Amino acid sequence: MSYFDAASAAPLHPVARQALSAALDDGWADPGRLYREGRRARMLLDAAREAAAEAVGCRADELVFTSSGARAVQTGIAGVLAARRRVGRHLIVSAVEHSSVLRSAEVHEGDGGTVTRVGVDRTGAVDAQAYAGALRPDTALAVLQSANHEVGTVQPVVEVAEVCRGAGVPLLVDAAQSVGWGPVEGGWSVLTGSARKWGGPTGVGLLVVRKGVRFAAREKEEFGGLPAIVAAAASLRAVRAEADREAVRLRELTERIRVRVPALVPDVEVVGDPVRRLPGIVTFSCLYVDGEALLHGLDQEGFSVSSGSSCTSDTLTPSHVLKAMGVLSEGNVRVSLPLGATEEDVERFLAVLPGVVAGVREKLGAPVAPVTLVRDDVLVVDALGRRCPIPVIELAKVIGDVPVGGTVRVLSDDEAARLDIPAWCEMRGQEYVGEEPADHGSAYVVRRVS
């Protein structure tokens, strides 16, 4: 098996495992107690905090451990919003943040606060000027990830931090994807991380609040297990020691995928910034492919990857990141290489991918009930009740029958069509005219340009 989903959860680093095992003997007691076992636990906790703080680049008393990265985000956002309530209740986030950030934003709205969601360009990056434009006198907090978890694009944290600092607004950086690679530069105020992203155990997050930042903690430091914290800190140090060399190696491997997938597989869009990106993540989308079938096919070939396609998630809506970028979501694959991923595995992935994609396309391209008709002189593709990627497949089939300059209407009630039909037009050089309400679902109008 080749596990290529390190951005979800990295396999436990060997150092984490050793540290965990050792800490189980000394770290089970309550570190708040005065007796021997408690003092020993307290020493372990303090040492882990020192080590993590050094890696993050902060003071030990600015860092607390939490029970997960999501909890760090939640506590961090809530803590600043509560402390700065008198300033106002306006929160700025980017549209491509992790779901834990967006969830906190929704909760804030539910409690009567207001939220501005800053959009991104087609690479997934925000613009510092967009943050500047979003700042208001009542802005309590701005949030920005250090790098995107789905497409790997690195965000302009230094620039955004400067803009926020100029306005006296604290910036919280969700550094979950980048803590293992190095400290976050720039004048951020609050920072969050998650141990399982760098090869530490699950159940450990970290929350850094710079001295001088107003922060209202609703509860004492709360963390999962102390042995897990010790393992998290030890593995962070180990990962950092090899980070520079490993970054060069993984960047070369993901670059291979970026360059060769479009040559190997027809109708593919590689997404995310080609240069300003994390070393280990590469994401692409394949037209006319169902994401779930693709993941299943890759799993059978021994590759574990994830997908932002709608059909692979519980919610049946495509990834909010791909949506915000305005890129294709169908047949989406995120490859995120763990430390130590081998060239052989990547080559084998490139070798099997074309066959897996072709297999899925063949199955989906098989004759389906006729769905096109001509109504009032306009060609109509009736894809109602059909799930992604059928609407786009049927559109591609009929576009040749549309006279140049003429239009075709695609009827669809699949949420993914709203994203994928415009993305298909962009890829194919056709004109996306717009969406119109229909009796059921929507009608997506496309004009044939060439």
Add this chain to the structure above:
Amino acid sequence: MSYFDAASAAPLHPVARQALSAALDDGWADPGRLYREGRRARMLLDAAREAAAEAVGCRADELVFTSSGARAVQTGIAGVLAARRRVGRHLIVSAVEHSSVLRSAEVHEGDGGTVTRVGVDRTGAVDAQAYAGALRPDTALAVLQSANHEVGTVQPVVEVAEVCRGAGVPLLVDAAQSVGWGPVEGGWSVLTGSARKWGGPTGVGLLVVRKGVRFAAREKEEFGGLPAIVAAAASLRAVRAEADREAVRLRELTERIRVRVPALVPDVEVVGDPVRRLPGIVTFSCLYVDGEALLHGLDQEGFSVSSGSSCTSDTLTPSHVLKAMGVLSEGNVRVSLPLGATEEDVERFLAVLPGVVAGVREKLGAPVAPVTLVRDDVLVVDALGRRCPIPVIELAKVIGDVPVGGTVRVLSDDEAARLDIPAWCEMRGQEYVGEEPADHGSAYVVRRVS
């Protein structure tokens, strides 16, 4: 070393350690993913949930894991309060709940809700009729522990659940101290537990919400590490397998302490219900002893215990449990035996305790600046600025000088005196007249009866 503080955190059970180690290999991936590693993690999670549910006596789909016992309490209380907001915002708790429950109650009050705190008798037990009396038409939730964490007293959960059920009010039972011993009987609605109390790893709590109970979850299931969950479930099963036999054995050992400590050490009060109590916990308080010095002395002799005395906590206030019971808090010691505690260790504890207590008393009884004077014909003990247990020590020194029927005033600004002077009177058969405001602190008036 003899670790006698299992009620804070039990040492990791050997089965937990084995299970944790095995689960590190198979349980690091995201159980929500579709590929092999994710499916394997999901299977481990489901199996752990099944095992824990069987031990608790509920359906697997009624149980979720949380990142700690405190988090289970917090989520459980908030979830019912939110779901039943239309019924009302009244919450009932007992005065001797764990601090996590009392903290949730304070948060609820801060958010505009109302809270009734039901008192306890001198053994620490609540009365079901007191809960009946506290119920109101706008009561959203009642909370009661299965057994008290400081004195071991078992609460009448079955009776209180019946009273609540009659009024249509859900009862949340904080079963942290008893889950390892057996299922909680009675018609409770919500139940919480903490793995580190039964010998599982830290960082795992459980929250059970019975089908049909209205509950608003603000977030998805959130837990620490999956390996820790697997270890928690495995150790719960292992602990339960030996629970009946171990309960008999530990009960005999704590009974020895209950009976022999008052014979070995003068001026001791053993607190908590002598019969309806947890097998492994016994708590006593020693007059004229400073809790911190006592713990330090016992630690030097190799015993790790905890204390509800004011001088041993950060807050400098005595344990809210001892306060609610109206018993002595000074020189307080809680012995909570872990599974497997040996007779030899207990005998050694009984052998060293008298010397340790005597040593502390000797140090504190050493000449101090004269603090008694006669003012307006009344004997006044000026203990202002002096910390527990000095006020009580000075009171005991002068009571012989007070004529029978006469009174003595003790001036003190130590919060513990408010609890300990009445408790001393109760123990010594003297009359506690009451507290009066003084220029500094308070004057506690005691009448000599015999």
